[in-house]
Amino acid sequence: MVYQRSASKVCGLSLHLMVLFRGTAGSYQAWADAVGDSAYEFENLLPFFKKSVNFTAPNIDVRGGPAIPYQSSAYDPAGGPLHVAYWNDYLEASPYIRSALQEAGFRETDGIESGSLLGFAQWPATVDPDAMVRDSSETSFGRQAIESTTLRFYIGSTAKKIVFSGKKATGVMVETAGITYKLKARKEVVLAAGAVRNRLAPEHRLKADGNDSSVRHNYSWFQASVQRSSSVR
Ligand SMILES: Cc1cc2nc3c(=O)[nH]c(=O)nc-3n(C[C@H](O)[C@H](O)[C@H](O)COP(=O)(O)OP(=O)(O)OC[C@H]3O[C@@H](n4cnc5c(N)ncnc54)[C@H](O)[C@@H]3O)c2cc1C
Numbered sequence: 001m002v003y004q005r006s007a008s009k010v011c012g013l014s015l016h017l018m019v020l021f022r023g024t025a026g027s028y029q030a031w032a033d034a035v036g037d038s039a040y041e042f043e044n045l046l047p048f049f050k051k052s053v054n055f056t057a058p059n060i061d062v063r064g065g066p067a068i069p070y071q072s073s074a075y076d077p078a079g080g081p082l083h084v085a086y087w088n089d090y091l092e093a094s095p096y097i098r099s100a101l102q103e104a105g106f107r108e109t110d111g112i113e114s115g116s117l118l119g120f121a122q123w124p125a126t127v128d129p130d131a132m133v134r135d136s137s138e139t140s141f142g143r144q145a146i147e148s149t150t151l152r153f154y155i156g157s158t159a160k161k162i163v164f165s166g167k168k169a170t171g172v173m174v175e176t177a178g179i180t181y182k183l184k185a186r187k188e189v190v191l192a193a194g195a196v197r198n199r200l201a202p203e204h205r206l207k208a209d210g211n212d213s214s215v216r217h218n219y220s221w222f223q224a225s226v227q228r229s230s231s232v233r
Contacts, residue, residue, distance in 0.1 A: 018125040018134060020084045022049055022074075025115035042115045046074075049113075052141075054080035056129035065090035068122050069110035082140040085129035086122070094122075154183075162189055 025042035032040040039045075055075035058068040068086060075084075091097075098108065098120075107119040126135045136142075145151040154176060161173040163182065169189040171182050 018127060019112075020053070020124045020126055021112035021117070022115065024117050028115075046115075047076075050074070050076035050079050052079060053082050053084050055124070056083070056085040058086040059088060059129075062088045063090050065094060069108075070122075070124065071111035071114050074111060074113035080140075081144045082126060082137075083128050083135040084124045085127050086124055087127065088132055159193070162191070 023042070028040055028042040028045060032038050053075055055072075055077075057072070058070060060067055063086065070086075101120045102108065109116070109119040109121045111121050112123055127133065128135050128139075142153070146153065154174060157174050157176040159172050160175050160180065162169050163171040163173060169185065171184040172189060173180060173182055
């Protein structure tokens, strides 16, 4: 399978189609059931989804074309920092695409953000509503963290190994410009290395020190770690 991905070291979201959608309520229910934790149910995650997004309704005067149905209840006016809006370009082919989908038996809905993906809808994009340029995890969450928190970014660095003391994660071995060093965790190690990769050679992939099974890729490593240590998530 060919799977295109970003070469960015910090924010994989810098390469994607900019479609803002959320998983189905059923998929989150399956997740909650699998781990025995109702926190993963769609209704319980929705407040956090809303909290992350700053939504701007479609600007039909600028965009042109007919009104766009959208789900204002899927957003919180106080949300942010990720900007979500509709492109200001109306695609002239839209009515024909709509007719073709309806003829094929699909139902038009008012969005793809409220736990149901059955049917078709016009999608909101992760875009700055004024400049109409991409808003990414770096330009939104990353910038906000740099400007208003003490969070430190290690640019151009690779996490090589999670360090364990018994079954508790206590730090990370990191490499920057060929130099390897250890970052100690005050509270916990949060793994957010993405489910699909790996640009690195197998011998360079992230390894969990003290765990007996070697790591094939981050996803299986992540699953193994969740079972082994509650301090890793
Ligand atoms: C072509 C494409 C189009 C997509 N379009 C959309 C879309 O329109 N809408 C949508 O919602 N989703 C889309 N997706 C999916 C979306 O991009 C992913 O679901 C999302 O980026 C996953 O976020 P993540 O933080 O889990 O992982 P990632 O975004 O993969 O981030 C993980 C980051 O960790 C870094 N990393 C990995 N290992 C290490 C290490 N050892 N040390 C240091 N850093 C490391 C990686 O380089 C990466 O930057 C698309 C994906 C692709 C590939």
